[in-house]
Amino acid sequence: MGFAREHEFLKELGLGPRNPGCFVAGNWRGSGPTASSVNPANNKIIAEVTEASIQDYEDGMRACNEAAKLWMQIPAPKRGEIVRQIGEALRTKLQHLGRLVSLEMGKILPEGIGEVQEIIDMCDYAVGLSRQLNGSIIPSERPNHMMMEMWNPLGIVGVITAFNFPCAVLGWNACIALVCGNCVVWKGAPTTPLITIAMTEIVAGVLAKNNLPGAIFTAFCGGAEIGQAIAEDTRIPLVSFTGSTKVGLMVQQTVNARFGKCLLELSGNNAIVVMDDADIQLAARSVLFAAVGTAGQRCTTCRRLLLHESIYQTFLDQLISVYKQVKIGDPLEKGTLLGPLHTRASRENFEKGIRTIKSQAWNILIGGSVIESEGNFVQPTVVEISPNASVVKEELFAPVLYVMKFQTLKEAIEVNNSVPQGLSSSIFTRRPDIIFKWLGPHGSDCGIVNVNIPTNGAEIGGAFGGEKATGGGREAGSDSWKQYMRRSTCTINYGSELPLAQGINFG
């Protein structure tokens, strides 16, 4: 049996109609349950994948643990060279891989390609970083002593990713983890196994070409059982988890109990504040991208829109008119802005959310329905609501935007900060005093604090992540790499005396 014609391109990514879903000790295998990869635009099966069994996992981890001893001794710039080659390999597959992301996840093609581009950018960035994982030499108060801060690899980093960024989040983590000297154990989302396999195949090719153990990059298709195994595994000092706050907290408690560390990227509930002096045009375009992009399934999706009372109606009118023009349809088709939700369950979740909104009598300005079709399409939806409504505190993972009115900046910031999550936030204004208050101690409490751009669309050079229920992790740029290494404060006495700090005299 072969692929449907429109899926022929998958062969270029090493995929077939049936695929083993585990990359273990440099080989593909899979002895767990069989899962189907489904096209969210029509709920038809694209291909099948054999997921990991616990035996696959154990064998993979054993090989990975061995490989770690080797990999951590390779000089960092040499590791950087491997990551550079991964970037080059991705470049040659950019279109195909982007297309697969769009096909299997459901986001529109420009976003699919953008997601792969982001890993390529991460590779380039990590190559430079491989010569800059700098420790410090710190002046010692003791003569003939040298004090240093050194950074060493952790060994193995576990990466558990979610369906909405099925490969970019792996890229954020793996590029950094690898140059830092760690092996990577990846569990992709259960519903995007083809991306997991295709992405792994590319990394595997580079490792093989360089005669390095494939186990340096170990990957599993699978679900909660494998996730749990990773969380409990004492061979994995760091688990990077992307997903819901609820599951993230459980992972964290499991990992902490065995004295491991977590890097969490959990739920967002991101607001855009539009001040009375805002560039309305710019703000409306931004809200559209932020609320409808990726069908509202980004962690940085704008879910709350705070409008100053003086521009409230003008802005809403403009926004609604923009919403009306959104082209919904096959994400691979040129011109589509809104593809399907990722799964039938997501669609049901949307319906459930809308039912709650209606039951509480909030005003649906546009949208609010699923679109009858083979796929998981829903209407982009805008709801007038109060900031105190219970639904506003939760992340409904769909293109549903809550609109609220405010009078003062102080009030807007209070509403912005009033939810448990703390990922992203944005204000539209042209007044420096407002901008710097928004950025300051009494401003937005999020990890991402924007001005005149949407809540989403972060660059890799900065640290990505959020506070409070979002989990506190930081990925990609800035000093995020430090989380992937262990720090030691070292003091060498090269003299023959034993002076003590704080001038203590002992014995």
Place this chain on the structure above:
Amino acid sequence: MGFAREHEFLKELGLGPRNPGCFVAGNWRGSGPTASSVNPANNKIIAEVTEASIQDYEDGMRACNEAAKLWMQIPAPKRGEIVRQIGEALRTKLQHLGRLVSLEMGKILPEGIGEVQEIIDMCDYAVGLSRQLNGSIIPSERPNHMMMEMWNPLGIVGVITAFNFPCAVLGWNACIALVCGNCVVWKGAPTTPLITIAMTEIVAGVLAKNNLPGAIFTAFCGGAEIGQAIAEDTRIPLVSFTGSTKVGLMVQQTVNARFGKCLLELSGNNAIVVMDDADIQLAARSVLFAAVGTAGQRCTTCRRLLLHESIYQTFLDQLISVYKQVKIGDPLEKGTLLGPLHTRASRENFEKGIRTIKSQAWNILIGGSVIESEGNFVQPTVVEISPNASVVKEELFAPVLYVMKFQTLKEAIEVNNSVPQGLSSSIFTRRPDIIFKWLGPHGSDCGIVNVNIPTNGAEIGGAFGGEKATGGGREAGSDSWKQYMRRSTCTINYGSELPLAQGINFG
């Protein structure tokens, strides 16, 4: 009723025979249980303290929360000036406060004074830091965009400290927390309330002199109930906890469940490795300071001694002869090297530990008994043991040193890394290849990795803390301050276009 004559100096620290134990909204009060401060050298009561009730706590937190709004808006260098004044105030009380530490905690006087000196050093350091809490400006890939990483105060930092460093650990945390723009809520150890009060009194004086709300520094004497309240309090985004791994894990789970963060300094189980080429003299002096100092009650106390087989007997002979000369007695007396354990319970714990050791038939080379007296004195003890013995994996908070033999560096490192804790470690050698292996990816897995100095006695310029069961926090120098602030990645669009990252084209 007044003080016994030898306690008269406590008046200089604002202490009396009966003391309210809560500094709430700038006033001293206390409506909880009455506790006694006891001298570990004779188990006599020094003075009494009224601990915090939950009402005290709640009132204190309310005031602190108000004060936080003000304090975070004061420019950092101005906050630095306040911390500078705290340092100056401590300088004038150095002798008295050091004496109190020695009296109430039981450590010898030079260590008591050294502990206070460490806070003074921290103040000086924090003053400079108050002009260096730098964010970054990061090149944006989008024209007319400015990307920045900003650091803002958290608001309130909770600090829970342990009896063994009853004021230095507060200093590590509070000096940094304050310049970072946070108010501090401190719960000192239940058995060192006088130090908590005396230390707070000094800070309070500085705040008052500068017409600042006393609630910026809020302090409670109290036990588990207040600790639990801090762990659960959503007004406290960061809880810095020093104590046992067991309690630390519980605090962490409580704080994480409410989306707060922890900075943990938990148990250590620190080894010194002596290679065949070591300077034996230097190593023996270091082991003595590391194993017997503070009566073995430092988190950085050396508990495990790994000796190369070729120098095993020579070294032990020398160590035993040094141990025999250790003067045990009143910690305030000149010449004493070993004071009492902190409490009668600590002494019982020592006895229990020795019983286990004996029951497993390990060889006690010296010591092994309590000393009959009014106080909590025990003998400094050395035990020959196997690295696989169960007792070796645990932290017995007393001057008990386990000695083991090894043949190769690899073996020594494996033993060093074989315990759950990962705080401090030290090697004695003069070979660069060994030194750098010890510091490298396959070396010690601890947060503190020393060469030719003891495991204890860290300088404030480096980051202090450990990995694994030690909790992963870092205090004092380096970039420890970042834990006391929230980071935001900010992008300002000052143009009129909306270019997207990764070159995405949307709509």
Place this chain on the structure above:
Amino acid sequence: MGFAREHEFLKELGLGPRNPGCFVAGNWRGSGPTASSVNPANNKIIAEVTEASIQDYEDGMRACNEAAKLWMQIPAPKRGEIVRQIGEALRTKLQHLGRLVSLEMGKILPEGIGEVQEIIDMCDYAVGLSRQLNGSIIPSERPNHMMMEMWNPLGIVGVITAFNFPCAVLGWNACIALVCGNCVVWKGAPTTPLITIAMTEIVAGVLAKNNLPGAIFTAFCGGAEIGQAIAEDTRIPLVSFTGSTKVGLMVQQTVNARFGKCLLELSGNNAIVVMDDADIQLAARSVLFAAVGTAGQRCTTCRRLLLHESIYQTFLDQLISVYKQVKIGDPLEKGTLLGPLHTRASRENFEKGIRTIKSQAWNILIGGSVIESEGNFVQPTVVEISPNASVVKEELFAPVLYVMKFQTLKEAIEVNNSVPQGLSSSIFTRRPDIIFKWLGPHGSDCGIVNVNIPTNGAEIGGAFGGEKATGGGREAGSDSWKQYMRRSTCTINYGSELPLAQGINFG
């Protein structure tokens, strides 16, 4: 013979009517010419000073060179402690020393005290820095190699300061130079010898108290001959020079010819740009402080005022009315805003400048005359002029402000950048697009680029200095300290192989 009564306070600073002007090897002496310290407010002699002969210089340098060997070996945090004590000593003399600055230099008392406060701030800052003079550990591409960047002291730093900041500039340099492990050789301005002596006396006291060689801080009153000796002295790897561009260039060429380095703070010619949307009130106050403060004798004095045509007249009217209220008089008197120029020669220079302005028929809006008195008082002056006028390109060291009109931001920036100097600049606006353009690649080309504050009044936390004819040096905060140290890139091979970089195979 004693002091006039109003100079009695000078005794508190260790000054008398006759003073030896060299601090050589820890002793005061002076065998060069006798110079008089003159009060600019009345041109009466305050006291006399014996300047340095070349023999004094040579003896001083020999001792300093010896002291350098010791000082550079003292651990940096211990050096920081000495600087901390200098700060404390200055605190106790703040009022007296500030008064002397005002008396001898001629600036108003709040500025005199502010100048001393700035050294105190520098001391506090340098103390923190003494634990943060960090080198780096950089990942090596070769196995068993450790690459590091180390910072070591230079040995001796020569500091040549100018009359306008007779002690703060010493503070910027000496505080950093000292913690970096360098001895300091200071030549103060010939017309402010009492400040040189008083300031040195304070440092000397601290050194003596700590049993350190006085030669660590060596100071000379003197003129060009001593300056030349410093420039030529191969024992001084770094010469920090503050003064005119003309002399600075000569110093630089002399120092470079002997392979030494210079840190130059030369002439400024600083503009304030006022946009059409500016806060006029704020801008006018700022221009007053920037143009009239220190009688126009700051290197950061605003000399050029660029007004948008739409607010040109309004702004000028307001400025002139503010200028009319400026109280001119004795700088020590409360309420005085404008004291005398520093010397009779400065006054003559002002007159010469005004003559040129008049000869070119520019429009003097206010001021333009000297004030007949015993002192060196002149009127604060505003001149309407074209940006192309030759006088606009030069620094007239007096309170003369050139006003120009512009139409576009681009034009304003071009004018701002059209002078040889590049020290400070400021814009007044409330539009983010203008602010960030002003700060960006096509904005101001100065070292200091302000928004809505004057050109002067820098904080110590940032790096102070300017580009182009201003000399390119940076003092005070940021990474300025690196100029006071020598950097070495170190690679240690601790293995037994000899792998080569860039994968080269040799032999």
Place this chain on the structure above:
Amino acid sequence: MGFAREHEFLKELGLGPRNPGCFVAGNWRGSGPTASSVNPANNKIIAEVTEASIQDYEDGMRACNEAAKLWMQIPAPKRGEIVRQIGEALRTKLQHLGRLVSLEMGKILPEGIGEVQEIIDMCDYAVGLSRQLNGSIIPSERPNHMMMEMWNPLGIVGVITAFNFPCAVLGWNACIALVCGNCVVWKGAPTTPLITIAMTEIVAGVLAKNNLPGAIFTAFCGGAEIGQAIAEDTRIPLVSFTGSTKVGLMVQQTVNARFGKCLLELSGNNAIVVMDDADIQLAARSVLFAAVGTAGQRCTTCRRLLLHESIYQTFLDQLISVYKQVKIGDPLEKGTLLGPLHTRASRENFEKGIRTIKSQAWNILIGGSVIESEGNFVQPTVVEISPNASVVKEELFAPVLYVMKFQTLKEAIEVNNSVPQGLSSSIFTRRPDIIFKWLGPHGSDCGIVNVNIPTNGAEIGGAFGGEKATGGGREAGSDSWKQYMRRSTCTINYGSELPLAQGINFG
């Protein structure tokens, strides 16, 4: 007319028998004198090149100046993408370009290829750097003020390179200069014009492919006249010059006089110290590579060998025996270790040097003669000499090694530091106390301070450059990029008050 057959590969690099030598405004041209590229191995002409006239220069600079306005506005990560493509283009030409370097410069092929690899490494490094050209946000002491340190492009960087690294030094400078937002004006060495052209051709291809002005990279073949024009050109704020100390000083004075900056990489006179405990084998191999590599024409070539008296004779015996096996011959031939000197003049300079050595009666242990042939071959030479000999203070650019004996480390360091130059230095020892003394304040005064590796062969991650007569510049890694940007300290007041620093009250 075509190439000789062995030069056919040059066509792949875009070279022909006659080549215009200027890349001006994106086009190749040349209206100056004709120069010949000569093979140092046989002094035969390889090809001819038309050098730049002043008119070529002026046209090139005008276009470059225009291009600078555009280039500096392109976001840094986008500039990084261009540099990445340059690296990729170089990768495809690595063998050919390496071969050309070997052919035209005369270094052996592995070194020729290694030199090109170094530029490729620099490109990779610069790509990462393009997202890390970070400024700082510094805490302000004034409320409602934001203090920042920004880095902006300079505009144009002039790069004047020397024959010995005819393209790597361009790479160090251009990769960094370009990502920093600067256009590059390059003058290659007059005797390596083909490399200048081939290298430029590669960069030009990338610029063209990206529709960017070719003038962003402007290149001239030429001599002193063009060098002088660059030094005097006020459009070039930074001139990076590599060459002799004598010429470098002249360039510096010219550039400084017009208020420009220099980055100088001048002469070295580098010593290797061999201690009594050294690994003799490792040290001897290192000395061979350091003294004979590139025929002694690296700036980091080891010219002085300091041997501890106890191993003096043993070491020399071993070294001489190694020297005897050095294969001299065609640098393109496999197995050759020593190629020709670069020019006939270099050969004559060697002869002159040997004559001086002989006239002073120093003992030539091996070598000392030119080799009669068509090429510029000379014998690798070792001379026993006193550290006080005048010739030891100078850089003789040929494979001549001076050997000296010492007794103590102190003495060895004094000799190491006794020359005017301060580039590189190395010690061979296995004692930590010696290692850290060598790296410390009383150790080597060079910019490069190695342990157990040669003086040459630096990695790009560190800063490359030296002190004293070597000029003080730093290229490649670490914070070298800062030299290619202008720094501004910016303060934004976003409030409506005007508080002054240092608490000054004005008016």
